[in-house]
Amino acid sequence: MTSISTDQRAARRFRTPRAVRVIAPGRLHIGFLDLGGSLGRRFGSLGLTLESPTTSVLVETADGLTAQGPDCERAMDAVGRLAEADFSVDERVRIVVEQALPAHAGLGSGTQLGLAAGVAASIVSGRAMPPAKVAAALGRGMRSSIGLGAFEGGGVLLDGGQPVEARRNDHRPPPLISRIPVPEHWRILLIYDRARSGLSGQAETSAMQGLPEFTEALSGTLCRLTLMGALPAAAEGDADGFGRAVGEIQRRLGDHFAQFQGGRFTSPDVAEALEVIEAEGVPGVGQSSWGPTGFAVFGRPAEAEEALSDLSRRFAGRSNLVFDVVRGNNHGATIADVPHSGALAV
Secondary structure: OOOOOHHHHHHHOOOOOOEEEEEEEEEEEEEEEEOOOOOOEEEEEEEEEEEEEEEEEEEEEOOOOEEEOOOHHHHHHHHHHHHHHOOOOOOOEEEEEEEOOOOOOOOOHHHHHHHHHHHHHHHHOOOOOOHHHHHHHHOOOOOOOHHHHHHHOOOEEEEOOEEOOOOOOOOOOOOEEEEEOOOOOOEEEEEEEOOOOOOOHHHHHHHHHHOOOOOHHHHHHHHHHHHHHHHHHHHHOOHHHHHHHHHHHHHHHHHHOHHHHOOOOOOHHHHHHHHHHHHOOOOOEEEOOOOOOEEEEEOOHHHHHHHHHHHHHHOOOOOOEEEEEEOEOOOOOEEEEEOOOOOOOO
16 A cells, blocks of 8 residues: 655645536447457457446545445445555545446446546545546456546547557556547447346456457458448448448357357347347347347437337336437546535545
């Protein structure tokens, strides 16, 4: 733990009461592009930022570190770790997790909660830290910068992966190499399975280590689909072109990961719903990260709403499935000062 001098401790005693709310967006992690790393970098990720669901965290100066709300333990742990890593962040704060992304659902809940709580705590401590520095201190974004990129500015995102020979103490997230605004007319249909969870923690680490060989041919195809398919289509607002590339990426990656998630998709129910959508001529279907959340990309709002109504009727008997239609996010997290609750701040 970083030592703190007497002068630094004295400077902490007197603080102006302050409260900050951070609302951080969920994101789709569409897939890794190269797990082999034969060119010297591995992973590389394509993703898309969502307007909802979101994580909302309020942090304010207080007498000590407290937290309440869904997943509040993870938020409190993030602030404590950040305070240990950087003495300028005072952990004497009250954290209120007003809303949290579904945990282990493929929407980036851990990264967005850690970034929201950490950035807010740094602001009320009087020294705002960049989200990338917070992510590095918390060990977030070590394989992918899609969550960090979503927090910083939203959009359709591509990162360049990590150097294969990166030093173990070099905790920098991969570089973000492309950010394209999500077209205004696009809609994303989300399919949640509340009865299942995607892999996380040690189970995810073990799965990543046990995957079959990721061939150069597979990586070459995925990179080409991304560079010559998905990204140009996003730039031109072509949802079908984007969807064709994303759908093929999802099929190839889903088959590669199938042994650890029970098939191409983690949830059989989500897979069935995606088959219905694809049969209607929508090519851009898939699963975010390890799932179980599925998605479909539509170029017209009316078509997305029609699909939502149809799926809600078809799967009315499966209470575990929840459907929603959302916009893309092109602004990232919102950060705003709010009135302090009046709790004593020293």
